[in-house]
Amino acid sequence: MSDRRVKYTKMVIKESFIKSLRQKPISKITVKEICEDADVNRATFYTHYKDQYDLLQQIENEIIEDINRYLKDYDIQDAKVVPLDMIEKITEYVSKNADVFDLLLNLNGDIKFQQEVIKIIGNQFIPIIENEKLNKADAEYIYHFIACGAVGIIQKWMKDGMKKSAREMAEIIFKMSNNGRASFE
Amino acid sequence: MSDRRVKYTKMVIKESFIKSLRQKPISKITVKEICEDADVNRATFYTHYKDQYDLLQQIENEIIEDINRYLKDYDIQDAKVVPLDMIEKITEYVSKNADVFDLLLNLNGDIKFQQEVIKIIGNQFIPIIENEKLNKADAEYIYHFIACGAVGIIQKWMKDGMKKSAREMAEIIFKMSNNGRASFE
């Protein structure tokens, strides 16, 4: 599990793959090409990954796990953190890893990854749902709306070169969500 | 341009392709497979499409053109149509073509197609933007948030089996947008 050879191999494969993904869609990327660039034997690739799509999914899963770890740490520090701070944590995380997020959400975006991120953001609003007088079905739609809107402007934020701060973005998201919700009370 | 043979060929190719796309991602679909199912010669496929990805994009473009035609007709009928009615037109259109939308936005969703739909919905709010006292940069973020949120709950609407009416969906979108915006005035 912690064999240096394995770590190195996986690292160079991922690097070469990401490099290719910046230039063309995954459908045009071949295993052969990844391995040549990474200077890794093709047989070695196949011991770790099924194909380039499997590779992408593993990369995405690692990011999702990492975000969750990042948020969990914060959650433990003070249990009753207000959603605004939590949203800021997410926008902060995105800005720190802007390269990868821009790639996976915009340029050669993957809808499955997008949906995972939407889930994570949606979860931040769950504690609020329970304190409201909405029926559950309506509440789900409203919070899904907010989560998708949030991811949407994060995408736009990256496209525009991240000129606003993570805090400013969190504030926009928070304002839109609070007032949007208010209309259903 | 209006040759019956061409129309027929393109039709059966599209049908077979859509059928395959319901069962597996586009990356696992081969040109050979599409042609065998459609009972069309592979050489014929290549006279019309570059590959299966080109085929998908042409299908998506046709849908986008069709939505725009649909909305334009309505726009002409009464020039000052309120956005709520316009949004309802869109949700109506989606419900009429639920099969394809569910496929292209959910099951084997394509992020490019999703972004086109977001653009169309975002455009419905442009007339409102101009009447507001927001600075342009903020306004763009806000309307992008709304458009993404709208597409997001439309996706959820389809996933949940479209139990709400097109009108009800339009109302949720409209409420969320109006009150979200209000907080920035």
Next chain:
DNA sequence: TCGATTTGTCAACACGCTGTTTATTATCTC
């Protein structure tokens, strides 16, 4: 440090899909 184990390399293989070409037949439009 040694030895067993694991990992990566190399070359080779059959396989299937690709994209294009040719000659031929079928169908359409006017």
Next chain:
DNA sequence: GAGATAATAAACAGCGTGTTGACAAATCGA
């Protein structure tokens, strides 16, 4: 009906795929 256009069938080289077995190199625990 005649000329134009489109679809077919068969064949082709080319390329990436996924797997194999023998070998070399690096790692880890004792």
